[in-house]
Amino acid sequence: xxxxxxxxxxxxxxAAGENSHFPPTPEDFxxxxxxxxxxxxxxxxxxxxxxxxxxxxxxxxxxxxxxxRKAAIVxxxxxxxxxxxxxxxRNDIARDMIGSRDFMRFVPFLFALFVFILxxxxxxxxxxxxxxxxxxxxxxxxxxxxxxVVYHWIGFKKHGAVGYFKFMLPSxxxxxxxxxxxxxxxxxxxxxxxxxxxxxxxxNMFAGHMLLxxxxxxxxxxxxxxxxxxxxxxxxQFLQAYVFxxxxxxxxxxxxxxxx
Amino acid sequence: MTGxxxxxxxxLATIGPAIAVGLIFAAYINGxxxxxxxxxxxRPIAILGFALAEALAIxxxxxxxxxxxxx
Numbered sequence: 115x116x117x118x119x120x121x122x123x124x125x126x127x128x129a130a131g132e133n134s135h136f137p138p139t140p141e142d143f144x145x146x147x148x149x150x151x152x153x154x155x156x157x158x159x160x161x162x163x164x165x166x167x168x169x170x171x172x173x174x175x176x177x178x179x180x181x182x183r184k185a186a187i188v189x190x191x192x193x194x195x196x197x198x199x200x201x202x203x204r205n206d207i208a209r210d211m212i213g214s215r216d217f218m219r220f221v222p223f224l225f226a227l228f229v230f231i232l233x234x235x236x237x238x239x240x241x242x243x244x245x246x247x248x249x250x251x252x253x254x255x256x257x258x259x260x261x262x263v264v265y266h267w268i269g270f271k272k273h274g275a276v277g278y279f280k281f282m283l284p285s286x287x288x289x290x291x292x293x294x295x296x297x298x299x300x301x302x303x304x305x306x307x308x309x310x311x312x313x314x315x316x317x318n319m320f321a322g323h324m325l326l327x328x329x330x331x332x333x334x335x336x337x338x339x340x341x342x343x344x345x346x347x348x349x350x351q352f353l354q355a356y357v358f359x360x361x362x363x364x365x366x367x368x369x370x371x372x373x374x
Numbered sequence: 375m376t377g378x379x380x381x382x383x384x385x386l387a388t389i390g391p392a393i394a395v396g397l398i399f400a401a402y403i404n405g406x407x408x409x410x411x412x413x414x415x416x417r418p419i420a421i422l423g424f425a426l427a428e429a430l431a432i433x434x435x436x437x438x439x440x441x442x443x444x445x
Contacts (some may be wrong), residue, residue: 310432313435314429317436321435353421357424360418360425361422361425
């Protein structure tokens, strides 16, 4: 953690009250590494979360390639772990939420989403990285955009353009209330769902990491609680990756059901 | 002492979702205690409910940021 603070240009506090930078602010999450290019006077930087994103993508590719290249019926330890994670994404997330008829199509997408978010979240407590990528709001928004396009696309494909809006309406409503319910449902489908999906991941990672910084920078009295909080944060990070993929699967499953 | 009242507002606003999340997991634990084999069936439902209740706290966080940095 001290590396994080040093990287952010913050002095470590020596005693209470001497450090004007305490408590941490959202600006501490802005950690540019080097300038990439400049367009029209606006400089674009390569930041630390971007580096972590690349590391995560490479690490996951290597891990999956190495453990599945020599796949055997009696698995090695590495293959066993990969299979457990895959089973979790396949059975406990995709099949439970989408239903056993057409969940297989979405398993690669959901599995990739799950391991990617999980590793990026865990970077928040893994020592050399110690910065959850998703604590910058642009990254969860990009992931949510993919989910958003997927579940609307399959909804349109299954029900047709008009049918999709009809499908949003629960059946058996009296006629005069239908426009209001349709409006509410459209707000849910097009605004609330992606908003909460992106902001939940961002908010949890951001607030959790800030909490860790508060507790560990204030560590001259709170070291033990800092340790406990780190363990707790690990749990939250796993849970948020799970929740994100669970909700993505439930939106996909919701767009695929036949009729209300 | 200086500070911003929106912080206290957001702190108060989290009470609602906190109670909601507590109730959801209380019901989940109750269900599993009564019928342990239903645990796997209940878990995604509980997590889903938890995520939806938590969304309100997240909205609160967004409003806090809006109020904090613009107002």
